[in-house]
Amino acid sequence: MPSYQQFRLPDAGEGLTEAEIAAWHVAVGDTVAINQTIVEIETAKSLVDLPSPFAGVVTRLMVAEGETVEVGTPIIEIDTDPTGEAPAPAGTGPEVAVSGPTSDADPVAAPVAADPRHETADEPADEPGGAVLVGYGTAAAPTRRRARFTSAEGDPAVGGSTPAPPAPAAATPPASAPSPATTAGTGQRALAKPPVRKLARDLGVDLDSIQATGPGGIVTREDVLAHQASAEARTLATYPGDDQPWLASGTVSPDGRQTRVPVKSVRKRTAEAMVTSAFTAPHVTVFCTVDVTKTMKLVARLREDREFADVRVTPLLIAAKALLLAVRRHPDINASWDEAAQEIVYKHYVNLGIAAATPRGLVVPNIKDAHTLGLHDLAEGLAALTSTARAGKTTPRDMSDGTITITNVGVFGIDTGTPILNPGEAAILAFGAIREQPWVHKGKIKVRHVTQLALSVDHRLVDGALGSQLLADVAAVLENPAQALVWG
Known part of the structure; x- marks a missing residue:
């Protein structure tokens, strides 16, 4: 006999309490297999595809696209024994569509006779054979037409x-x-x-x-x-x-x-996190202007190197490597403040965050254990992180447990800024636009490639000396990439 199973919205990660139904990939009447993607949900942090835990025929979509529901709410019903001959229990059979979360009083699941919208002026409410569900009918039922509303x-x-x-x-x-x-x-x-x-x-x-x-x-x-x-x-x-x-x-x-436009999902959580960060951690920002001509020459050489033919080489790659080397020399900056425990947590690994602007808002996924990666692997990590973020497929895990972040404001043609810390981190580096400018080089004024760096730190954890030393080391590698061989 038919067996109706309801799939409840699961926690997509990190204790999230709600999600929005972004898009259904199945419709009523479709046959689905176990682990087949049936719906795309939007959480506070990412878009997530949910697989079906059942195999069978979809009998009801219980939540409409665009609606936000809490974790544990039934979102779809599947008949796992569609070949059964027993009639479906009243009120649990398939329906044509859904306009919102259903309840006991939901007119979508009620008999047609109980809903005046399904009657016409000259037609009785009852059909031969008794009341039926929306989308059903009897063999002799005439074609019916929705009545015009007066209001x-x-x-x-x-x-x-x-x-x-x-x-x-x-x-x-x-x-x-x-x-x-x-x-x-x-x-x-x-x-x-x-x-x-x-x-x-x-x-x-x-x-x-x-x-x-x-x-x-x-x-x-x-x-x-x-x-x-x-x-x-x-x-x-x-x-x-x-x-x-x-x-x-x-x-x-x-x-x-x-x-x-209602504030929700990524935009809402980003706003909450930034307000918390700005008014909890005392921010201090230090700046440095750097001649990166040698870095630009290195980027040009790597782009022609066969070992790097399969990855995209950019100045951001060199800046990321420089920051990782600087953190290794100044590990005290790789920490977070635990207000509840009144402790400083020093982290012996680097999950390097990259701030990414997406249509859904700002997200900061991170490259796990970036300190263990060589230059080529780091380039692959950056490419994968960027493409995933732009596609809106960044998962909650991708954005969890970051330790330090880079925001590449230079891609927008901006020289520098005072970035706000990603919550739970002690430092964030802003990498500005690279421009050709007059610069004193070896006692002469020459046209050089110049950029500006800005490092914001949590002053509870990082004093001016530590922040300045870390920024100076990043600048030293960007000015002369050969220095990385000495520190690496």
């Missing part, structure tokens, strides 16, 4: 959640009849056909702010375009277009001049 309070197109009573059988009220809903200034929702509603959404226009001219108070396509034309006279500095995907989950104001 947008229950129209999913405008975000309503409570169904309104069914509309009269007439699709369009006569011109002489009073309008069941008017537009601007009446406090009621506007009437519009689905194509007009879509046009308004695409243009970022609020239907309720438009003066309707159609029969019976219906907003027409011409009304929307005319309203948009009048609004375009107010030039905007930015526009919520397709090139701004972070605005997709936002709400545009009626005049189109603002978009409000």
Whole structure:
């Protein structure tokens, strides 16, 4: 007989309590195998693919895409014995779709007869054979049609959640009849056909702010375009277009001049972490300007070396190696402050963090045990870390237990900055843009490649002398990479 198994949202790592359903990879009726990827979730730190723990047929998607649910919440139901002949228990069979988390009172799982949205004006609620679930039916059941709503309070197109009573059988009220809903200034929702509603959404226009001219108070396509034309006279500095995907989950104001986006996931956790870091650890930043001409020559030689043909060689690679050598010479900086225990934790390994800007916000994955890697392996680690972060596939483990971080602000053409510490670390190095500048070299003014370094430290752990010594060592290797042979 059919056996229905529910898969509950697991903890994706590090004790996370909730996650957002980013994308379903299966639909109701699909056959799935054990360990087949069925859903992609977005946690506070990363995007994670979840495999199916069951083999069978999908009977219900219990959470819609875009919804955030707590760990332990059932998200999908699978029939692990789809060839069984016994009827499914009431309320547990498959459904066509889901619009949100279900409950005992969820109309999606209720019999059609109990939901007026599935009735028509001239058709009884009950079907031959008794009440059925949404997506089912009886052999003799005629094709049914969803009734028109009289109020947008229950129209999913405008975000309503409570169904309104069914509309009269007439699709369009006569011109002489009073309008069941008017537009601007009446406090009621506007009437519009689905194509007009879509046009308004695409243009970022609020239907309720438009003066309707159609029969019976219906907003027409011409009304929307005319309203948009009048609004375009107010030039905007930015526009919520397709090139701004972070605005997709936002709400545009009626005049189109603002978009409000809920703060969640990576952006929310990053903000919390940065506020905690800024107002807990006393930051001190030291700076150094360095002639990196020899580093640029080394990068050029390595790019032509057959041993490095399979990896990307950049100045950041040399800077990372320089920082690792400097940490080896000044291990006291590789530490963290344990406020609860009132202890300083000195770490005898280096998990090198690389701050990465992604469409989901700033993430800081780290290369595990970077102190053990040669230059080629370090280049591979940087490449893998960067590509994973850009694809949004960084896992919680990739971002855990970092010990020291580099932020490459130079990639944006920025000379330097005062970076905020990654929580739990004592130092972060900002690597600025490399520019050709006049520089005194061997007593003469020459054009040299120059960059600026900035090191922020937690002053509870690192005093000015230790921070300056570490930065000076990084600068020494970048100025003369041969120094790495002496210290390495």
